[in-house]
Amino acid sequence: MKRRRFRAPAWTATLTWKSAVFLTVMCCTLAALLGVLVHTAVTRQTVSHAREKALDRLEAVTDAYEAGEPLPRGSGIDPPGLPASLRALAAGGERGTVVADGPHRPGDPDGRGGPAMWAAGPADGRALATWTDYGHSANTIAGLDRAIIGSSLLAIAATLVVGLFAVGRVTRRLHQTARVARRISAGDLDARVGDPRTKRPARGQDEVAIVSGALDTMASSLQRKLQTEQRFTADVAHELRTPLTGLSAAAELLPPGRPAELVRDRVRAMRALTEDLLEISRLDARTEEVDLAVHDLAPVVERVVRASGTETEVRVTDPAPVETDRRRLERVLGNLVANAHRHGAGPVVLEVAGAVVSVRDHGAGFPAYLLECGPQRFRTDGAGKGHGLGLTIAVGQAAAIGARLEFLNPPDGGAQARLTLPEYVRLDDGDDAVNTGDGDAGTTRPG
16 A cells, blocks of 8 residues: 655645744744753852851851751751751761752641751761752752743744734735746736836845846836737838738749749748737737627538538537637637648548547647747747748637637647637527527637
8 A cells, every 4th residue: 555645735835834833933933942051050150159158057057067966947857858968968077058959847748848958967976957948949959940931932022023024014025026927927018017116226126126126127128029020020021011912913824834833832831920929920919909799610510621621520519609719719720620631640530529629630749849938929840841840830829819829739649639618508599599600690709
């Protein structure tokens, strides 16, 4: 049986959580270190004072014993309760002190006295001992320990709150930078962090402000380059249309023959490439209008296959009405079918399941770069066939109609392009009707 590994929750990987743990550990360590140092110093001072007091009292008791006078209260020869270690030390001829339980006092429920500081010295082979009350000192040390623990907890809580507030400000700025970076990667090149710390060069900048400023600079540079590229593509395509129109007219005047067919074929290819470039430039500029209407997918799919003139198998399973732009949808599906026949291998299957349309071939599959980064202009692994614009246009048109286009290689081989359309939901069956593709009712919104 395979053992399941414990996986920590996702929030434990956040900078806020790690900072909280770090601050807590450091505060606890510092509080424990200071508490131990204070406790040790105060305890040593308290015990030293009590020991001096006990030894002074032992001096007085020794003088009374040597003078034959009665011993003061709290003193005696081998008194009961005298710790054995101190008794042995005194019997050996040395003086010493020890903190231990005092002698039994009437009324003590446990039969023991409170804490006492014992002092003992030699007296004719026996132990002359005296004791003083150590309860007050012990209570003082216990109260100090409680105060240290309480103040340490309060300091830890205060430090944690202040630290999390400071870290929270940094993480919020980092999250803002990450959100802007995601918007830029999604195509919103106007997104900027706009950190106020980057607007004043004379003002000191922290690392987050430096990263934010670098991201804004990169986005501005990228936007300028892409806009230049888009303008260049649109300008070139527009400039090519006029000479190509004249060239096409001239090609029609050539006498019949193989050279004339070759010229007309190349002119058609150039005109198709120019139209593709113009379409891409319009999609890049996001200025196209989308004409939305409710359509049944089955007639749309069948019309696309007929227009392609290819042997494409159509499978329709429980089609759902969708709200989309029929012309753009047909453009997407036509490009996918053409790409499957041009770069894949038969049989090519166009399948409709609900609001999902997929085009499947049984060739070598999509190249790795396309699966990872999506289609790229003027890049194709199809032995030099095509310009890599068909799938690029399909992705742009799919985004314009609010659909999701995915490229994948099925495990059993081949390539599959899957288009997920926004499904239309009827709110009133009596008022709404499904447009089969021939009507012009619908709404218009910018692409």
